[in-house]
Every structure is written in C-alpha cells, then in structure tokens.
Amino acid sequence: xxxxxxxxxxxxxxxxxxxxxxxxxxxxxxxxxxxxxxxxxxxxxxxxxxxxxxxxxxxxxxxxxxxxxxxxxxxxxxxxxxxxxxxxxxxxxxxxxxxxxxxxxxxxxxxxxxxxxxxxxxxxxxxxxxxxxxxxxxxxxxxxxxxxxxxxxxxxxxxxxxxxxxxxxxxxxxxxxxxxxxxxxxxxxxxxxxxxxxxxxxxxxxxxxxxxxxxxxxxxxxxxxxxxxxxxxxxxxxxxxxxxxxxxxxxxxxxxxxxxxxxxxxxxxxxxxxxxxxxxxxxxxxxxxxxxxxxxxxxxxxxxxxxxxxxxxxxxxxxxxxxxxxxxxxxxxxxxxxxxxxxxxxxxxxxxxxxxxxxxxxxxxxxxxxxxxxxxxxxxxxxxxxxxxxxxxxxxxxxxxxxxxxxxxxxxxxxxxxxxxxxxxxxxxxxxxxxxxxxxxxxx
Amino acid sequence: xxxxxxxxxxxxxxxxxxxxxxxxxxxxxxxxxxxxxxxxxxxxxxxxxxxxxxxxxxxxxxxxxxxxxxxxxxxxxxxxxxxxxxxxxxxxxxxxxxxxxxxxxxxxxxxxxxxxxxxxxxxxxxxxxxxxxxxxxxxxxxxxxxxxxxxxxxxxxxxxxxxxxxxxxxxxxxxxxxxxxxxxxxxxxxxxxxxxxxxxxxxxxxxxxxxxxxxxxxxxxxxxxxxxxxxxxxxxxxxxxxxxxxxxxxxxxxxxxxxxxxxxxxxxxxxxxxxxxxxx
Numbered sequence: 002x003x004x005x006x007x008x009x010x011x012x013x014x015x016x017x018x019x020x021x022x023x024x025x026x027x028x029x030x031x032x033x034x035x036x037x038x039x040x041x042x043x044x045x046x047x048x049x050x051x052x053x054x055x056x057x058x059x060x061x062x063x064x065x066x067x068x069x070x071x072x073x074x075x076x077x078x079x080x081x082x083x084x085x086x087x088x089x090x091x092x093x094x095x096x097x098x099x100x101x102x103x104x105x106x107x108x109x110x111x112x113x114x115x116x117x118x119x120x121x122x123x124x125x126x127x128x129x130x131x132x133x134x135x136x137x138x139x140x141x142x143x144x145x146x147x148x149x150x151x152x153x154x155x156x157x158x159x160x161x162x163x164x165x166x167x168x169x170x171x172x173x174x175x176x177x178x179x180x181x182x183x184x185x186x187x188x189x190x191x192x193x194x195x196x197x198x199x200x201x202x203x204x205x206x207x208x209x210x211x212x213x214x215x216x217x218x219x220x221x222x223x224x225x226x227x228x229x230x231x232x233x234x235x236x237x238x239x240x241x242x243x244x245x246x247x248x249x250x251x252x253x254x255x256x257x258x259x260x261x262x263x264x265x266x267x268x269x270x271x272x273x274x275x276x277x278x279x280x281x282x283x284x285x286x287x288x289x290x291x292x293x294x295x296x297x298x299x300x301x302x303x304x305x306x307x308x309x310x311x312x313x314x315x316x317x318x319x320x321x322x323x324x325x326x327x328x329x330x331x332x333x334x335x336x337x338x339x340x341x342x343x344x345x346x347x348x349x350x351x352x353x354x355x356x357x358x359x360x361x362x363x364x365x366x367x368x369x370x371x372x373x374x375x376x377x378x379x380x381x382x383x384x385x386x387x388x389x390x391x392x393x394x395x396x397x398x399x400x401x402x403x404x405x406x407x408x409x410x411x412x413x414x415x416x417x418x419x420x421x422x423x424x425x426x427x428x429x430x431x432x433x434x435x436x437x438x439x440x441x442x443x444x445x
Numbered sequence: 446x447x448x449x450x451x452x453x454x455x456x457x458x459x460x461x462x463x464x465x466x467x468x469x470x471x472x473x474x475x476x477x478x479x480x481x482x483x484x485x486x487x488x489x490x491x492x493x494x495x496x497x498x499x500x501x502x503x504x505x506x507x508x509x510x511x512x513x514x515x516x517x518x519x520x521x522x523x524x525x526x527x528x529x530x531x532x533x534x535x536x537x538x539x540x541x542x543x544x545x546x547x548x549x550x551x552x553x554x555x556x557x558x559x560x561x562x563x564x565x566x567x568x569x570x571x572x573x574x575x576x577x578x579x580x581x582x583x584x585x586x587x588x589x590x591x592x593x594x595x596x597x598x599x600x601x602x603x604x605x606x607x608x609x610x611x612x613x614x615x616x617x618x619x620x621x622x623x624x625x626x627x628x629x630x631x632x633x634x635x636x637x638x639x640x641x642x643x644x645x646x647x648x649x650x651x652x653x654x655x656x657x658x659x660x661x662x663x664x665x666x667x668x669x670x671x672x673x674x675x676x677x678x679x680x681x682x683x684x685x686x687x688x689x690x691x692x693x694x695x696x697x698x699x700x701x702x703x704x705x706x707x708x709x710x711x712x713x714x715x716x717x718x719x720x721x722x723x724x725x
Binding site for chain 2: 337
C-alpha cells in the first residue's frame with residue numbers, strides 16, 4: 002500500500018464519530034460571520050447595520066488577489082458590523098445577523114437530484130468558484146480559484162483530491178465521502194476540467210473502507226478519476242506528503258505543489274465546487290465533527306458559517322464540566338479555543354473536547370539526542386537542531402540554513418519527543434521571524 | 446672555538462635578520478590603522494555590551510562615536526550623561542544632555558483586577574504564548590506574565606511579583622537599555638524620563654479596547670473617558686484609540702488626573718507621602 006517516504010507518526014485515530022450520519026444543525030438566533038475566513042487579505046463588508054439579507058447573498062468582497070467573497074449563511078437583519086474576537090481572541094471584523102426565517106436567494110437550486118452534466122466552460126467555472134467564495138476546506142483556507150490557475154508555463158499533470166483525513170477524531174470528510182460520493186466525483190471532474198482534463202486521484206486512507214467503497218462506485222463511470230487506498234500515517238493529508246505518496250514526486254524546498262505537476266484539493270472543496278457550479282450555491286455551510294471521549298453523543302453536523310461555538314456545544318448536549326480543553330480542528334494541528342463565543346468558519350472541520358487527563362502536560366526534560374524527532378519529521382528537518390538554535394536566540398541565519406521555513410507545523414516532533422519538549426511551539430515562533438526576514442530581503 | 450658552533454650562530458643570526466626584514470615589510474603592507482581614540486573611548490564606556498545604544502556592543506559603539514562628526518543622538522543609556530561627558534572630553538566635543546530614562550510597565554492587570562477566562566499550560570514564554578493566542582484574560586493588550594522581560598534584563602532590574610503576576614521594575618538597577626521593551630511581544634513596556642526628583646505620573650494601561658469592553662476585561666483599565674484630558678491644566682494628556690497618554694515633557698506633576706481617573710488607571714510614582722496619609 003502506498004504512503005509517503007520520509008517520517009510520519011501513527012497516533013491512535015480515535016474516529017469515534019464515524020458512524021454518526023450528517024445532520025443539519027438547527028439555526029441559531031444570531032450569527033456572526035467573520036470577514037477573515039480565508040488565507041490572505043480579509044474581505045471588505047458591503048452591508049451595513051439595518052440591511053436585510055437572504056441566504057447566499059454576498060456580504061463581503063475580496064480586498065486583494067489572495068482574498069475571497071463571503072456570503073450570508075442565514076436570512077435576517079444585519080444588526081452590527083464590528084470587530085469581534087475570533088477563537089484565539091484576535092479581533093476580526095464580523096457581520097452580525099439576527100436570524101429571521103430561512104429564505105434563500107432564488108437563483109440557488111435547492112433540489113436534491115444529482116446534476117452530473119458539466120456544461121460550463123473553464124473560465125465560467127473559475128469565475129463561479131471565485132464568486133462562490135470557495136477556499137481550501139482542509140483547514141488552510143487558501144482561495145481555491147488561485148490554486149486552480151497555475152502560472153502559464155506550468156502544467157498540472159495530476160489533480161489530487163485529498164480525502165486522507167489523517168487527523169485523529171475528525172470524521173467530517175469521511176461522512177461527506179460516504180453520503181455525497183456522487184457529488185464529489187462530479188466536483189472532481191469540474192476541477193479537472195479547469196486544469197485541462199488531467200488525471201485525478203481521490204486519495205483515502207485505509208481506515209475509511211466505507212468511504213473508499215462509496216467513492217470507487219461513484220467514480221466508476223469516470224475514466225480519468227481513480228480512487229487510491231493509502232496506508233494510515235500522519236500527516237498524509239499534508240499537501241507535499243500526499244504528492245510524495247501518490248506520484249513519488251518531491252516538491253522542492255520553498256516551492257509550490259505545481260512545481261511537481263500537482264494540484265491538491267480537499268474532498269470538501271470538491272463538494273463545494275460541485276454545489277457552486279452545478280447548483281449555483283455559494284459556500285455557506287460545511288460538515289463539522291463534534292466529538293471527544295467526554296461528549297455523550299458524537300455528531301457530524303452541517304453547520305452554517307457564523308454559528309457560535311457555544312450554541313453548537315449547547316445543542317449537541319456537551320457537558321462542559323468534563324472538558325478541560327476545546328479544540329477547533331484536529332488534535333494535531335487544531336487550535337485551542339480561547340473564546341467560546343467565537344463562530345464557525347470555512348476551515349472549522351471539527352470541535353473536539355478533551356478531558357483533563359488527555360491534555361495533561363508532562364514535565365519538560367532535557368534533549369537526549371535520541372533523534373526521534375528527526376526520524377518523525379515528514380519534511381526531513383532536524384527539529385532538535387531548530388529547537389536548540391531557536392532557544393539560543395537571534396540565530397536566524399543558521400535557522401534559515403536549516404530550512405526552518407519548510408516546517409509544516411504538523412507537530413510530529415512534539416508528539417514523538419520522549420522528553421516532552423514542546424519543540425513545535427518554539428520552532429513556530431522563530432519560523433515567523435525567519436519568514437519576516439526573508440520577506441523584507443525580497444522587498445529590497 | 447669550534448667552527449660548527451660559529452657557523453650555527455652566524456647562520457641563525459642571518460636567518461633571523463632576513464626574516465625580521467621580511468616581517469617588517471609585511472607588517473607595513475598589511476597594517477590595520479585603528480584610531481587609538483577608539484580604545485580610550487571604549488575604556489570610558491560601561492562595558493556591559495547590552496546593546497541599549499543600538500550597537501552590537503561597547504567596542505562597536507566606540508567605533509561609531511569616533512567615526513561620527515558630532516556625537517549628537519549617540520547616547521549610552523547605561524552610563525548616562527556622566528559617561529557621555531567623559532567621551533565628549535576625549536573626542537573634544539560637547540555632549541548633548543539627555544534625560545535619564547527608566548522602564549515603566551503599562552499594565553496593571555493583576556490577578557485581582559483582571560479575571561482569567563482560560564488557563565495556559567504551555568511553555569512559559571511570552572513569545573510562544575503570544576503566537577498561540579491573545580492571552581488568558583479578556584484583555585488582548587495586557588501583560589502575559591511569563592517573564593520574557595525578566596530574562597531579557599541583563600542588570601537584574603526586573604522581577605516577577607508572584608502575588609500580582611506582573612513584572613516589577615527596580616528603578617535603582619534599571620539602566621533603560623531597552624532590552625525588555627524589545628523582548629515584550631505586547632510592547633507594554635515604555636522608556637520614560639525619570640522626571641523631576643524621580644517623580645512620575647503614568648497611565649498604567651495599554652488597552653485600546655472601547656471603554657465597556659476594556660472595563661469588563663479589567664477593573665484597572667483605561668476606558669478612554671477623557672476626564673483626565675479635561676482636567677489637565679497643561680494639555681499634557683492625549684487620548685488615542687481609547688487610551689490616554691501623558692506626555693512626560695508637558696506633565697508638571699500636579700497629579701490632578703490621578704484623583705480624577707474613575708478606574709485608577711493613572712498612577713503616581715515616588716511622590717513623597719503626605720503627612721495625612723501617614724496617620725491614616
């Protein structure tokens with residue numbers, strides 16, 4: 002079975018929510034839709050207090066090349082356009098809407114039937130994907146239309162649809178592949194058409210046999226789409242790791258996947274592309290897993306963007322007394338939630354509750370030079386060295402020489418360290434500094 | 446005398462003389478001319494190599510001083526005016542007097558004033574903590590309390606107060622080198638002039654949130670109400686982004702603002718106690 006070559010770890014996958022079918026979450030009374038749901042420049046709000054909006058109406062316009070549209074996920078009245086704290090407490094402009102009924106924009110096709118006939122031209126598809134505000138839904142939230150427009154001198158040989166879902170606990174993509182396999186297949190065909198009809202692979206890890214079966218059945222009528230079964234290993238869902246696993250091509254240090262002739266998109270992104278192009282439905286909701294050993298009922302919800310996390314927890318009947326830590330995203334790369342009143346975004350794939358025992362930190366020991374972190378690093382870096390250089394302070398040249406900017410922040414080094422050294426925490430801070438230095442140098 | 450001995454002595458002498466001549470010309474050719482004043486100036490400097498002047502160390506600073514046509518804005522904060530006068534004497538220039546500065550922490554978000562909204566269990570470093578989230582309280586601007594400034598201080602002038610969770614500046618040891626200012630990811634430490642007779646009036650808050658938000662997060666926050674600005678007879682107080690700032694060059698230490706502030710965000714430092722207060 003195929004997998005990537007360098008490093009990787011095998012955490013327990015804990016996919017305890019995998020048998021919970023996707024269900025729509027009841028609408029909250031109020032939503033706060035963030036204008037910074039994508040990587041790059043935040044969108045500019047185009048509604049003001051008192052405006053009434055319907056589902057699917059544009060409320061934020063892109064403010065740069067790498068930016069995106071934001072649509073209203075509910076119908077009702079705008080009560081405020083103000084800065085609010087996001088999950089980590091940083092202030093971001095939000096559009097706050099009082100929910101009144103559920104009135105959808107008339108141009109959106111809400112019928113259930115599958116529409117597999119792709120009539121739109123390449124340019125029309127790209128324009129639709131852009132105007133629907135679609136971003137990479139694996140977590141990085143990079144605007145999809147930018148990724149689908151490779152530079153003129155580069156050609157994409159492969160389109161990889163990322164259904165690896167290597168993060169423990171998260172089952173959102175698994176459920177989506179099981180329940181919407183036909184739509185994902187069409188979405189894949191749509192994106193392949195934009196890239197000039199290249200070969201597409203749908204990559205799924207072995208721990209999701211039902212998803213593999215469903216996708217194989219759905220893709221059987223497409224010649225150019227193949228479903229691949231991957232060995233279970235973290236971080237297989239990383240862009241560069243997936244390319245290595247499937248094509249055996251290596252993405253050069255500091256370069257983009259297109260250098261290896263690949264474009265990687267998440268399955269949820271493929272589904273969103275299907276809905277946008279075939280059903281004219283902008284990106285307003287996504288599947289989100291609500292899980293954890295201390296949660297009574299595991300859930301996979303279809304949530305509208307802007308739903309407060311506190312409302313989701315309340316509705317799903319989570320007992321917050323048992324939860325010591327709430328994580329937005331998976332346990333490896335997700336962020337700890339500092340503000341429970343924050344709202345869901347395009348990249349929120351999971352809400353994970355961990356108990357005190359699960360999150361307990363062990364006392365930090367000394368580095369014993371065992372080299373486990375170097376073995377585990379999927380980018381072939383030496384985390385212990387980066388850690389030592391970072392700790393000494395101001396050794397940015399040495400850090401750059403040791404390719405700190407190639408770190409994908411997957412957390413394998415911290416996971417594997419027998420001395421419980423928080424390697425990634427320190428590397429991340431210095432990576433930001435080094436990136437700043439490199440950017441300033443490029444400006445000169 | 447044995448001829449072998451004679452030959453040896455003569456040969457060694459000749460070789461020595463020839464090599465000495467070669468060495469002399471090589472030394473002339475590759476001579477590094479360094480202004481001897483650099484060493485003299487360096488001897489005047491404190492030798493702490495703290496980087497407070499903006500140079501890599503004291504030797505680097507001495508080179509810059511000697512090379513500069515006017516000392517002007519070059520200033521050693523650790524040595525102060527005394528050292529700069531000495532340096533000016535060596536260089537035959539006039540030193541520019543600069544007010545002595547001291548580091549001031551602009552946050553009073555102690556455990557009592559600022560309730561915690563969540564707990565941080567990660568690495569005890571402000572930089573790491575700031576990269577992860579905005580802090581364990583509802584205030585995004587305040588002190589994170591992990592003591593990066595304390596470890597940055599080379600003079601032992603900063604220490605953590607365990608009861609409040611905030612760093613404390615020992616004014617007698619602070620040299621105003623600015624290492625703590627650079628180390629703080631929230632930039633809440635400011636270098637201010639020590640003031641007349643060591644007395645200062647400072648707004649001890651950095652929150653730029655609106656009044657209600659700031660007050661909810663911390664009971665000692667500046668809410669930007671503008672009362673201090675109105676009462677100040679010297680126009681020393683400006684309010685920007687919901688935060689008052691007292692310009693030390695205009696403040697005449699009348700302390701009217703201190704009693705006017707509704708949240709007690711304005712503090713006075715080192716004022717002599719009134720006799721009444723002693724009795725109370």
